[in-house]
Amino acid sequence: MTAFASSPASPTPAHAGGVRLLADIGGTNARFALEPGPGRFEAIEVLSCHDHATLADAIRAYLALPQVAVLHGGIRHAAIAIANPVVGDQVRMTNHHWAFSIEALRLECGFDTLLVVNDFSALARSLPHLGDQKLQVGGGAPEPGAAIGLLGAGTGLGVSGLIPATNGKPGWTALRSEGGHVSFSPVNEMEVAILQYAWREFEHVSSERLLSGAGVELIYRALSDRAGRPGEQLTAPEISRRALSGECALCDQVLEAFCGMLGTAAGNLAITLGAQGGVYIGGGIVPRLGQRFIDSSFRSRFEQRGRFSGYMAQIPTYVITAEYPAFVGVSAILSEKLSPAS
Incomplete structure (x- = not known):
């Protein structure tokens, strides 16, 4: 399986240090890929x-999988994007039990470079x-060179x-935020x-x-309780399935509440950053909602800012539709780390 691969008619050069290992680690799934050359991702698992x-x-x-092992002769450089704060050498995941030392992991795996x-x-x-691997929800147009929210x-x-680079050179600085842990409003x-x-x-x-x-499940329990009829113990995928199939009005109400809350959170981020370059929605939940998300209150809640509603209406919002976009970002960060000029 290949994502963001270069056209065979325009092959990209190979990395001088050999094939690189890239990973995107969430609380549920670990996604891996090999990058033999800039922007060419192969053996995605x-x-x-x-x-x-x-x-x-x-x-x-991952490296022992037959379809992976045949593509490399040993990995020297690797980069991992992980759903967790990364401060110093010790990493302990918030939504999973994995904990590790970056340096110890580098030595254990035999890498020359390990970036987390x-x-x-x-x-x-x-x-x-x-590029076109995004879907705009609502109106607005991005202002070139302005901050972007995610x-x-x-x-x-x-x-x-x-945030646009401030050193006079083109480029961006990515924020290391833990904004998901702000108090719900x-x-x-x-x-x-x-x-x-x-x-x-x-x-x-x-x-x-x-x-x-887990929040979708919590909203379901809360709305069931509010209605005076405690519901079944449903998983988030089942709640979404019942809502999207029209089987359960309460499940649909849960999705609507979720989308509205997300619109408020996205709007808060846009105002905080002055994100006139747009706000992007990633993660595993929203892309699966399809038209239901577009028809939801997300965009109206995003713009619902009283005196600032006009300001918000000019900021575009997008759903990321690329399947493995984090590989693009972590590849760029690793390339900067390995650049002789860095």
Whole structure:
């Protein structure tokens, strides 16, 4: 399986240091790819995090796959985007049990270079290169050279952004944000009720508690409780399936609440960053909603800013439709690390 591969008619040169290993690690899945040359990703595989005791085990399992092993003669340089803060050498995942030392992992896997970065910082770096692999929701047009916002709901809620370089050279700086853990802010009576229900389970209710897969399930329990009829214990995929098939009005109400909350969060990010270059929505949940997301209150809630509604209406919002965009960003970060001028 290949994503963002160069055309066979215009082959890209090979990396001087050999094939590179790239990974995008979330709380549920670990995505791996080999990059033999700039922007050419091959042997893309998705492994379940829960099937491997450690990240090193997952890396070894990927490299041992027959379709992967034949494509490289040993990896010298690797880069990992991970759904977690990366500060210093020690990494302990928020939404999974993996914990590791970056240097110890590098030595264990035999890499010369191992770069570990936040997954949404890597995803942010991919935004200028998406081309038509995005879907605009609502109106507005991007202002060239302006800041860009990014958030995405999946196992957790990732947040980042791009700020134009200030050193006189073209380029961007990706923010290392943990904005998914800001306190959730309700905007109507229903969301107040959802927050009050969530307080029964959590002392601090962050945006991630509701804008994530587990959050969809929490919203379902809260709305069932509000209706006075506790519902079944449903998973987020089942809630979405019932909503999209028209089987369950309550499940559809859950999705609508989720999309509205995401619109508010996206709008908050746009105002905070002055993101007149647009706000992009990634993560695993929204792209699967298709037309239901476009028809939802997401965009109206994004623009719902009182005196600033006109300002917000000019900012475009996009859903990322690329299948593996984080590889583009983490590849760029690794290339900068290995550049002689860096």
